[in-house]
Amino acid sequence: MRGLFMAQLLVAAALVLPLGSGCRGETVSSPPVLPLRNMHSQQRYDAQERSEFFLDGRTMRPPPPHTLAREVDPELTLSEGRVNDDSGYVLTIPEEVAEHFGDAGAVLSRGKERYEIYCRVCHDGTGAGSGTAVKRGMAQPPSLYEERLLRMPDGQLFATISNGIRNMPAYEHSIPVYDRWAIVSYVRALQVSQPGAGE
């Protein structure tokens, strides 16, 4: 009796299996057969789609004003180069930077190293603005000895590195925050290294 049952099972399997696997690898245009739909098809919005539900008609909801991403440091001084009430740029490099690297000399040597890696290719070793990339067709950056850049607050220089400006790309994602400040310190050193260069 048991043997007969097993034989019947085998025959049934032999008949049914090809049904399930017969279409593998073929392209079909009809939607897949889903006996239990569960959560396979649900109502949803596409990105940027118009919404009838929200008053402003936007599907993608803007975050409430002044929302910060979890990984963003609410201390604007260090993370954005802004004074904490966001009313302007900080004038000097925050003290935490020297503490982080040990002393001002360590900040400078780290800054030099990072400048050589990230900025030199366009701004060249002296900061005059004719790096290799520029010789090969990249837009020409201004000389770092320009009067305007000599007077620029440290925080604005930091923000320029972070966010980029016009033709210059942003480096927020490739250079960690303390390294960006170290580069600011090195740019300042470059600027005073050639007195009169900006006149």
Ligand code: HEC
């Ligand atoms: C890919 C080339 C490139 C690299 C790399 C680059 N820059 Fe620039 N930078 C530019 C260009 C081009 C401009 C001019 C932007 C414009 O005005 O269109 C510029 C402008 C600037 C300015 C002037 C901003 C102003 O207000 O006019 C500063 C300061 C500066 N860069 C600093 C840096 C520092 C520091 C680094 C390294 C972290 C760096 N740049 C890396 C191309 C580059």
